[in-house]
Amino acid sequence: MQLRCPQSELERALHQVSRAVARRSTLPVLSNVLLAADEANLRITATNLEIALSVSFPAEVTDPGQLSVRADVFTEFIGSLPKQDVILSGTTGSNDLRVTCGTSKARIPGIPAEDFPSLPRIGDQPPTATVPVEGLREAISQVVFAAATDDSRPVLAGVLLEFRGTELTLAAADGFRLSVRSLALQQPAATDLAIIVPARALGELARVLGDGEETVQLLVTPNRSQLLARSGRLEFLSRLIDGTFPEFRQIIPKQWRTRVTVDRESFLAAARRAKIFAQSNNEVVKLHIAPGDSELDPGSLTVSAQAADAGDTEDILPARVDGPEATIAFNGRYLTDVLSVTKATEIALEMTTPNAAGVFRPVGDESFVHVVMPMVIGAA
Missing domain, CATH: 3.10.150.10 (DNA Polymerase III, subunit A, domain 2)
Structure with a gap:
């Protein structure tokens, strides 16, 4: 792998995905970020197995490839560099990442990309629904605080997302309060369905949604085990909670x-x-x-x-x-x-x-x- 990219773009991408890096894990690779370079872009991914965040941006790629490196060391070092182009390179047979920027150089030991968890992406799949970014961010803020903060009843630690025609309804309850917010969709959802997203994960999605983007695409995987979201260059993934949410309309x-x-x-x-x-x-x-x-x-x-x-x-x-x-x-x-x-x-x-x-x-x-x-x- 070898590429050149602006320090500011790299630092920004690392900051965006950092919220998904596992802080304490028995799996060292979860404390890493995955760097994946194709012909014209660098994609940076982090996951703690609860959520995953991925950001891509244009780069001058001379040798496509993938490598996983420690998130804390890499992020802190990139943040210390001047606002110049950064050269990232890895050699065949070695897991080391070499970083060059101006007169500064570093070698950071890595882990083979094959050890990093495989994560689904939206790709060319038609989304379940397309939602206005500002509307979704506001809707999340109006319900997520009402979810339970403990896992004694897992479904109450999540937020219900109910897709029905041209309406998306979010609901959260902790046994003492219930918050419900409906959101109009410009186009009908691909299918009517209801899922439960962990409240913490949905809160993270609201935080990372880009201010410059107008819409976010939401896709529920066919087995209904994960929610994917894509807005601009950002992709987000969360596991879903298995269970039945209370009949909130009767409450x-x-x-x-x-x-x-x-x-x-x-x-x-x-x-x-x-x-x-x-x-x-x-x-x-x-x-x-x-x-x-x-x-x-x-x-x-x-x-x-x-x-x-x-x-x-x-x-x-x-x-x-x-x-x-x-x-x-x-x-x-x-x-x-x-x-x-x-x-x-x-x-x-x-x-x-x-x-x-x-x-x-x-x-x-x-x-x-x-x-x-x-x-x-x-x-x-």
């Missing part, structure tokens, strides 16, 4: 008794203040909804928290209230989580009783809904 309450609509940013600020005090009282943040006396006084939402050793706080926010007076309490972190991921100016909270789930809906946006189980309101 979302169909009716409400009291509905309050409030400015989202004001609600979020008040919830953050209440959370400071709630930390000393099992994270309980109390919401009191009060109807107004007239059309000029539509109502209020009081956000409060108290703890014996921390004190107490209260914010009274103007709000539009439909239905009778009501009180409900939520975990303060759950409250700030949902208020942080929506962009709508106003958000509505719907509830029936203090012990039944509350439903959050951004006003004017029917694509997102979030359900949270309440907390028992007791003495501080």
